[in-house]
Amino acid sequence: MLRVNNLKISSDKKILVNEIDFEIKKNQILSIIGQSGSGKSLTATAIMGLLPETLNKSGEIILNEKNIMQLKDKEIAKIRMKEMAMIYQNPFNCLVPVMTIEKQLKYIYKIQELPYDINRIRTLMDEVSLPLEYLKKYSFELSGGELQRIVILMSMLFKPNLLICDEPTTALDSETGLRIINLIKNLKDEYGMSVLFISHDLQLAEIIADKVMIMQKGNIIEHGDAKDIYNSPKEDYTKALLEASKF
Ligand SMILES: Nc1ncnc2c1ncn2[C@@H]1O[C@H](COP(=O)(O)OP(=O)(O)OP(=O)(O)O)[C@@H](O)[C@H]1O
Ligand SMILES: [Mg+2]
Known part of the structure; x- marks a missing residue:
């Protein structure tokens, strides 16, 4: 479904993502785990075709047999939301406070x-477990977890093949976060999507992901089945991440 070959992103000063390769099959969840600044969000931004012009990029990002790196902005805009969608860490930033939820959906x-x-x-309000009356509400009337459900609903409107989640639970308490994780998992199964799930937390990745990729300073240093990496991490860096996620 998604295949990334030799993706390299650099600024004039340094290499930010260093020739990484990975793929996500249909109905599979791949988690990218790594410290702040390791290049996780840049990788996601490249897949969405939203990298700033100021960065240099090379390699291939193949989604549904199209190379996103070679598409024009207009062509990418056509497949965004329909073939790929993204949900972000902070749902408060994703909605406009002066419009009702319904008005934003219409937009x-x-x-x-x-x-x-x-x-x-x-159908989607039912799937994300929110009452229909919420459509008449403004975003500031909703809790963080409810807002994230609205953002997920928005991402699912046109049944994308690929869903990118960039730390979607970090702004939520752990119980609300777990509910969101389960919702993403259920939607993945229902729609047969590929999911790229970005996190700092290896423990969380073990719960949600089929495959895990550990990133450090723009490189993939370990890549494999989530269970294997969680149970027997090979790299010292991965072991340290695992220790950190146990607190
Ligand atoms: N537009 C840009 N120009 C120059 N450098 C950038 C740009 N965007 C990101 N970077 C740098 O690229 C590196 C990777 O950033 P990225 O946002 O991918 O990190 P991340 O792994 O998502 O971190 P976090 O966990 O904090 O979200 C960082 O050092 C960042 O400063
Ligand atoms: Mg990030």
Whole structure:
């Protein structure tokens, strides 16, 4: 489903992502784990086709047989949300405070040049376990967990093949976070999506992911089945990450 070959991202001063390779199969969750600054979000941003012009990039990102690195901005805009969608760490930043949730949903359909589909939204509100009345609310009337459910609903509107989650639970308490994790897992199974799940937390990755990739300073230093890496990490860095996630 998603294949990344030799992805390299650099600024004028340094290499930020160093020729990494990985793939995510259909219905599979790959977790990227690494410290702050290791290049996780840049990798996700590259897949979404949103890297700033100021960075140099090379390599291939193949999604549904198209190389995103070679598509024009307009072509990428067409597949964003429809073939790939992203959810972020802080749901408060993803919504506009002056519009109701419903109005924001209508706006998304408008941008996508599609008719507003209330049936699809009803189904999704049910899937993310929120009452329909919430559509009339403003984002500041919702809790962090509820908002993240709305953001997930928005990401699922057009049934993307790839969902990228960049630390989607860090702004939430652990119980709410776990519910969000289970929701993502269920949606993945229902829609047969590929999921790229970015986190600092190896323990969390073991719960959600099929495969885990450990990143350090732009390099992938360990890559394999989540259970194997969790139970017998090979690199000292991975062992340290595991210790850190136990607190
Ligand atoms: N537009 C940019 N120009 C120059 N350097 C950048 C740019 N964006 C990111 N970087 C640098 O690239 C490195 C990797 O950043 P990235 O955001 O991918 O880290 P991360 O692994 O997601 O970290 P965190 O866990 O804190 O989110 C960092 O050193 C960052 O300062
Ligand atoms: Mg990041």
